[in-house]
Every structure is written in structure tokens, then in C-alpha cells.
Amino acid sequence: MEYWTSLISTFIGALLGFIFSLCLFYLVNKWNRNLQRKSLQKNLIKEFEFNGHYLQSLLGNLNKAIEKINADDKKLYYYCYYKDFQRLFIHLYFQQGIHYEKLNPDDINLLITILNHMTQDVQYFVNSSIQSWKDTKISQQEILDILRFQRDTIEKFIKDIGQIKKKISTNKL
Numbered sequence: 001m002e003y004w005t006s007l008i009s010t011f012i013g014a015l016l017g018f019i020f021s022l023c024l025f026y027l028v029n030k031w032n033r034n035l036q037r038k039s040l041q042k043n044l045i046k047e048f049e050f051n052g053h054y055l056q057s058l059l060g061n062l063n064k065a066i067e068k069i070n071a072d073d074k075k076l077y078y079y080c081y082y083k084d085f086q087r088l089f090i091h092l093y094f095q096q097g098i099h100y101e102k103l104n105p106d107d108i109n110l111l112i113t114i115l116n117h118m119t120q121d122v123q124y125f126v127n128s129s130i131q132s133w134k135d136t137k138i139s140q141q142e143i144l145d146i147l148r149f150q151r152d153t154i155e156k157f158i159k160d161i162g163q164i165k166k167k168i169s170t171n172k173l
Contacts, residue, residue, distance in 0.1 A: 037096075040093060041098075041169075047086045047089045048165040048168075049165070050086055054084060054085060055157055058080075059158070061078060062150055062151045069140060069144055080126040080130075082118045083123065102168050107163075107167065110164065114157050114160065126150055130147075
């Protein structure tokens with residue numbers, strides 16, 4: 001009887017140890033995942049703050065460029081530069097699928113629209129349009145329309161980023 005008692009007690013101890021290790025593994029994984037999500041959320045909010053300040057500076061430069069073009073001053077030294085718009089944590093947020101938990105489809109579409117607009121293609125279009133105006137290939141009204149559209153779009157993006165940042169920071173993970 002001593003053999004069977006020893007065998008059963010060893011088996012039960014090993015089984016309980018295995019179950020405990022599984023539970024511990026699950027809890028540690030969940031804890032790490034929550035820490036990573038909170039860190040990602042914090043970094044995403046900081047990225048939105050940076051992008052908001054960056055868009056504000058772009059807006060100021062655009063307004064100065066519009067003023068110079070209104071004055072028909074061909075000595076305009078403005079270069080539209082969208083490359084510094086940060087998107088690393090936005091992409092990580094999308095890759096991990098957290099955006100579905102925090103944002104509605106309209107917010108997701110706004111983010112996608114912002115990311116699609118803040119590209120080198122749009123940057124090139126604006127800069128080549130300014131150069132075309134300097135070379136008198138397009139009229140003053142055309143370049144003003146292009147830059148006003150960019151200004152209005154960036155103003156909208158600043159508001160949209162602020163609203164999305166607010167939603168992400170108020171919703172708990």
C-alpha cells in the first residue's frame with residue numbers, strides 16, 4: 001500500500017504543480033500584455049501630441065506662404081515637408097488590433113485619411129505647385145486654392161487628432 005500511496009501523492013503533487021505553473025504563466029503573460037498595451041497607449045498619446053504640434057507649425061508656415069502669395073511675392077521660400085509626421089505607434093496600434101477596442105469606424109477612417117494625406121506624394125504636389133506658380137505656369141488663384149485647401153485640411157486634422165487622442169486617453173484598456 002505504501003507504494004501506491006507514494007505514487008498517487010507524487011502524481012497529485014506533480015499535477016498540482018503543473019496546473020499552478022500554467023496559471024502562473026497565464027497571469028504573467030496577461031500582466032505583461034497589459035503593461036505593453038498601456039505603454040503603447042501612452043506612447044501613442046505622446047505621438048498624437050507631437051503630431052498636433054507639428055501640424056500647428058505647418059499651419060503657421062502655410063499661412064505665411066498664403067500671405068506672401070496674396071502679396072504676389074515670388075521670393076517665397078516655403079517647402080512643404082510632411083515627412084516628419086510620426087506614425088510608428090499608430091501603425092503598432094493598428095497591427096495589434098487595439099484600435100477596434102477603442103475607436104469607432106469613423107475614427108479609424110479619420111486616422112487612415114490623415115495617414116494617407118501626410119505622405120511624400122502630397123508634399124511633392126504642394127511643392128511642385130508652388131514652383132509652378134513661381135514659374136508662372138499656374139495662376140495666383142490656383143496656388144491659393146491649393147494652399148487654402150491644405151490649410152483647411154491640416155486644421156481639420158488637428159481637431160481630429162485631438163478628438164481621437166481624447167478618446168484613447170479616456171478609454172481604459
